[in-house]
Amino acid sequence: VKRINSAGHEIFNHTYSHPNLTTISDVQIKEEFEKTETIISQLIGKSTKPFFRPPYGSRNLHVREFSASLGYQDVYWSIDALDWKESTGTTAQDVKDRILNNLAPGNIYLMHIGDNLTGQVLDSVIQEINSRGYSILSLYKAVTTYQ
Known part of the structure; x- marks a missing residue:
C-alpha cells in the first residue's frame, strides 16, 4: 500500500473483508469502511474518501445513500x-x-x-x-x- 501510494496512485475504499454490501447491516457496512479507512490512513497518512467501489459491484439505493452519509460516493465501472x-x-x-x-x-x-x-x-x-x-x-x- 505504501509503495502504491508512493508511486502516485490513488487509494480508495473497497471494504475490509469484501462483503456483498446489499446483504449486511448498516453497522456492518460502517465497520467495513472504518476498518479499511483506519488501516489505510495509518499507512499512508491520507483518507480513502471520497470514493469507494462496492465489492462485486453490488449496490442498491440504500447502500449508496448510507455510504454517502459516511462520506463516500460509490464509483462503478463501464x-x-x-x-x-x-x-x-x-x-x-x-x-x-x-x-x-x-x-x-x-x-x-x-x-x-x-x-x-x-x-x-x-x-x-x-x-x-x-x-x-x-x-x-x-x-x-x-x-x-x-x-
Whole structure:
C-alpha cells in the first residue's frame, strides 16, 4: 500500500473483508469502511474518501445513500476487463481485446492489480491507449472533471 501510494496512485475504499454490501447491516457496512479507512490512513497518512467501489459491484439505493452519509460516493465501472476469469479460460489476449475494443471517452475499466492476466497486458494496454490519443486520468480527476 505504501509503495502504491508512493508511486502516485490513488487509494480508495473497497471494504475490509469484501462483503456483498446489499446483504449486511448498516453497522456492518460502517465497520467495513472504518476498518479499511483506519488501516489505510495509518499507512499512508491520507483518507480513502471520497470514493469507494462496492465489492462485486453490488449496490442498491440504500447502500449508496448510507455510504454517502459516511462520506463516500460509490464509483462503478463501464467495462469489466474480466481479468478475474482466468480460471474459466479467459486469456491475457482476451483481457487486452476487451479493453481496447471498448475504448471510449469517460470509460472506467475494472481490472484487478493482483491478477496474473492484468500484469501480462497492462503495459501494452496503456501504450496502445495513449497511441490512440486517449488520456488516462486518475479516478479523482475523471470524476470531479466529468461528473
